[in-house]
Amino acid sequence: MKDKILKELYEHQENHISGEYLRKKLNVSRTAVWKQIQSLKEEGYVIETMSRKGYRLLEQRDEILPGGVKFNLNTREIGKEIKYFDTIDSTNTYSKTIALEVPHGTIVMSDEQVGGRGRLGRNWSSPKGEGIWMSLILKPGIPPNEGMKVSHIAAAAVCKGIREITGLEALVKWPNDIVINGKKVCGILTEVAGELNEIHYLIVGIGINVNNIDFPTELEEKASSLLIEGKKKYDRKELIVKIISIFEKFYDSFIKEGSLEEVLRLCRQYSALIGRxxxxxxxxxxxxxxxxxxxxxxxxxxxxxxxxxxxxxxxxxxx
Ligand code: BTN
CATH class of the missing domain: 2.30.30.100 (SH3 type barrels.)
Structure with missing residues (x-):
């Protein structure tokens, strides 16, 4: 019931919602609603209570707009071109159709994916406004068997970025999931097109559950979000900017100096699996x-x- 109240509060952030509305919607007593609100407050949610008006969650909505990301990025190449969608089937699928025409480092991001794809042919749930669903189009002159290293670079960058922005104890679950408290908050799908000796392009699809308040029943046990783990909403733009900046640093030292040192150090230090x-x-x-x-x-x-x-x-x- 608490999750449902939280969902209502997030959906009505512009105005107050009355205890009576919540009571009817969830078919419970007003005391039960009140108790759940108290419990949410104890968990750290900031909820304003006004007599005769009801409850309101005091947090700002965050929109990912390409400008908000682009103008805060200090990268050399990655994210210089951003293609943004309100909704799309899959940023990875779309990236493949434009990869040959766009510059290295182009990012495709969407507020929602209706056909999000995961590893091993699975679906990837990508609800509107809740997560980061983006693909990086990269053109490294490396052989295809080195592509996996770029996936590790992405995992290390996401793990470090989440840690720096949220303070949460994100871990890398090999090969490249990010988990917090044993639950998956990020998945990475890297797809390669090329010939035996050289990659034409590489698409690194990153899906991060940022402000998701709930998950489809079949995912509930295994998936989580930064909001659920950190008990607060996070600014998706800030996370994107941080992760892309770290990614470019790691990527450059791999491509220019052949060094994966820092990436491997992070993947080992923050491994969810080593020793288990x-x-x-x-x-x-x-x-x-x-x-x-x-x-x-x-x-x-x-x-x-x-x-x-x-x-x-x-x-x-x-x-
Ligand atoms: C996994 O199975 O863990 C990988 C999930 C990858 C999801 C991301 S979301 C952005 C990009 N577009 C997709 O369709 N998939 C990736």
Whole structure:
């Protein structure tokens, strides 16, 4: 019930909503509404209560407008061109259609995706106004098998960016999910087009659950948002600017100096898996293992139950 009240408060931020309205909408007593409001206040939500008017959540709406991002970015190339949509099927799918014509570093972002795609053919829930749904179009002159490293760069940048802006203990769950308190708040889908020896373009799709207040039932146990974990709403523009700036720094040192040092250091320091017992899911089979570390190539180093050491470069790991 608390989540539903919170949702109503967010949806009516411009004006107060009465206890009577909430009572009827949720089919509960006024005392129950009042108790939930108190509980939300205790959790840190700032809610104004006015007699005869009701309740109002005292936070500003944040809009992602391309200018708000672009004019605050101090990057050299990434984000110099931004294509913004109110709604789109998938920023990754659209990016593929324009990748060859637009400059390296172009960003496609949308306030909502109606056909958001995740790894392993899954869907990615991308509700309007709640998250960061964006794709970076990159043209690095590297062989396709190096593409995975750019995914690690993105994961390290998102993890560091979230930590700096929110203070939350974001961790990297290999290969490139970001989790907080064991729940996924960000996924990265990297897609490559090219030939055997060179990438034509690479699309790094980043989905961050920022201000989501709830999730479809099937995701509830595994997914979370920065708002749920931090108990406050975050400015999506500020996060985007921070993450892109960090990403460009890491990306430049990889492309210009071949160095992934800082990225690997972060992925190891903030790993959600190193030292833990996990299950490796490969195709149809599952195998228990202990995670020992991450190699300089970005592979996950694990010890299987029979003592064999393996380096895993793709697939999924569950804890
Ligand atoms: C995952 O399965 O963890 C990856 C999710 C990636 C979602 C992002 S949202 C922006 C971009 N557009 C998409 O359709 N997917 C990626």
């Amino acid at each position: 017992e996990v299950v490796i899911i490969k195709g149809g089979s599952q195998e228990a293992a202990k995670v020992l570390g991450m190699t300089d190539e970005g592979f996950l180093e694990v010890e299987l139950s029979d003592g064999r050491i393996e380096h895993i470069f793709s697939g999924e790991v569950s804890v």
